[in-house]
Amino acid sequence: MRTLSPLCAALLLVPALALADTRVDERHNVAAGGRIELSNVAGKVTVRGWDRNDVQLTGTLSDGLQLRQEKSANRVRWEIEYPRRSNNGGATLTLNVPRSVELLLSTVSADQDISGVDVRRLQADTVSGNLAAAGRSGDSVLNTVSGNVTARLQTPRLDVNTVSGRIEAGGGVSGEIGAQTVSGRVGVDAGRIQRLVVETVSGGIDLSASALAPGGRINVESVSASVSLRLPRTVSAQLSVNSFSGSINSDAGKVERPRYGPGSSLDARLGSGDGDIRVQSHSGSVQVRLDR
Amino acid sequence: MSTHDPDHDLLARLHALPVERSAPADGWERLSARLPPREPGAAQVPLDKVVTLPLRTRRRWWLPVGAALAASLALYAVAPWRHAADTLSAPPSGLQLQADAMTEQYRQAVASLPDGTAPEWQPALHELDRSAEQIRAAMAQDPRAPHLLGQLKRTYALRLELTRQAAQAASGLTT
Numbered sequence: 001m002r003t004l005s006p007l008c009a010a011l012l013l014v015p016a017l018a019l020a021d022t023r024v025d026e027r028h029n030v031a032a033g034g035r036i037e038l039s040n041v042a043g044k045v046t047v048r049g050w051d052r053n054d055v056q057l058t059g060t061l062s063d064g065l066q067l068r069q070e071k072s073a074n075r076v077r078w079e080i081e082y083p084r085r086s087n088n089g090g091a092t093l094t095l096n097v098p099r100s101v102e103l104l105l106s107t108v109s110a111d112q113d114i115s116g117v118d119v120r121r122l123q124a125d126t127v128s129g130n131l132a133a134a135g136r137s138g139d140s141v142l143n144t145v146s147g148n149v150t151a152r153l154q155t156p157r158l159d160v161n162t163v164s165g166r167i168e169a170g171g172g173v174s175g176e177i178g179a180q181t182v183s184g185r186v187g188v189d190a191g192r193i194q195r196l197v198v199e200t201v202s203g204g205i206d207l208s209a210s211a212l213a214p215g216g217r218i219n220v221e222s223v224s225a226s227v228s229l230r231l232p233r234t235v236s237a238q239l240s241v242n243s244f245s246g247s248i249n250s251d252a253g254k255v256e257r258p259r260y261g262p263g264s265s266l267d268a269r270l271g272s273g274d275g276d277i278r279v280q281s282h283s284g285s286v287q288v289r290l291d292r
Numbered sequence: 293m294s295t296h297d298p299d300h301d302l303l304a305r306l307h308a309l310p311v312e313r314s315a316p317a318d319g320w321e322r323l324s325a326r327l328p329p330r331e332p333g334a335a336q337v338p339l340d341k342v343v344t345l346p347l348r349t350r351r352r353w354w355l356p357v358g359a360a361l362a363a364s365l366a367l368y369a370v371a372p373w374r375h376a377a378d379t380l381s382a383p384p385s386g387l388q389l390q391a392d393a394m395t396e397q398y399r400q401a402v403a404s405l406p407d408g409t410a411p412e413w414q415p416a417l418h419e420l421d422r423s424a425e426q427i428r429a430a431m432a433q434d435p436r437a438p439h440l441l442g443q444l445k446r447t448y449a450l451r452l453e454l455t456r457q458a459a460q461a462a463s464g465l466t467t
Binding site for chain 2: 108109127128145146163164180182183199201202221223224244245262263280282283
């Protein structure tokens with residue numbers, strides 16, 4: 001009996017050891033302008049910017065997961081490898097990144113929480129995970145399938161794509177902005193716009209900009225979604241709105257309807273008519289306000 | 293016994309015929325004199341400018357019928373008060389034909405991809421299918437809206453790409 005007790009205790013420890021998480025703590029010096037890549041499937045990825053020249057990856061991997069890495073002077077790539085047909089709970093990772101790097105993040109169901117970064121380029125892809133990005137980026141591409149995107153980025157170029165995920169962009173986004181979704185809602189609160197292109201099928205669109213650059217262009221297309229556009233009264237552009245069966249409500253211009261049949265349109269010159277604003281919706285209502 | 297050969301005479305007369313014969317200069321005048329008089333009200337036109345076939349004019353019963361049909365078709369094509377339901381029975385527009393071709397190509401492309409879909413992709417794939425149907429329905433209502441064709445193209449391209457990714461994920465790991 002006395003000899004069996006330690007054996008039983010040892011056997012009881014086996015499953016506990018088998019389920020133990022693996023700690024990760026990796027560092028690597030990356031030259032300015034270098035590339036940092038992180039790929040994970042499930043769990044969570046947190047990214048923070050810091051004032052150091054090296055990049056650090058910390059966190060825990062569930063049992064069975066392994067960290068695979070490729071390093072060079074200008075590049076580091078970390079990928080979490082999953083056993084076939086299982087994710088075993090995923091990985092919870094924190095990535096601290098220096099300034100002026102190119103940052104490429106890819107997950108499947110893992111959320112991505114990015115803030116405090118100041119990078120040359122940011123590209124974040126996920127399938128069902130939510131994506132939140134804040135900070136500064138010279139060029140930003142954010143893609144999800146069903147996950148929501150919240151971008152509070154100071155960036156001159158932002159491109160966001162989802163299928164059903166909601167898109168919210170603000171916090172200093174300006175310049176060239178593209179937002180494409182199928183059924184997700186789109187909300188953009190932008191600064192000075194050079195180019196704004198928004199496309200949805202059924203996702204509602206709510207856009208606002210503080211200014212339109214000379215020769216700037218806004219193009220909004222939807223099938224069934226309503227569109228709301230707010231611009232300053234001083235905006236200079238040629239405004240064109242078309243809807244097959246939706247209503248048009250605008251602070252400028254006069255809505256024209258054919259004597260017979262569906263459809264309505266509006267063409268108006270705002271200010272000196274420098275830029276171009278074009279809104280098309282098949283059945284959604286369109287509202288243009290010049291009160292920003 | 294006579295030596296006269298009738299076949300020889302016939303051949304000789306045939307050879308004597310001129311190779312070409314020109315129509316007589318007053319041929320039309322002589323023919324015209326034999327024709328019945330024109331119907332009252334028929335326009336008098338110079339004979340040297342228009343060739344008329346007056347015997348057939350009374351048989352052109354289909355002209356007014358054809359003109360009426362053409363006029364009604366033209367009216368239908370440009371009439372602004374056509375309802376959306378009417379367009380359903382109208383010939384497909386160029387955009388609709390393009391959409392049909394695109395849909396067929398898309399179906400063939402999807403059928404060529406391997407089966408299997410990872411669960412993360414499934415809701416999005418259904419959403420894209422619903423959206424494609426919604427766009428096609430909108431095109432049926434407004435067959436002259438090029439932006440709808442662009443939306444359909446974008447939706448199909450996205451559906452294809454996600455189908456490919458979903459199949460890859462299903463063949464690898466699942467989450």
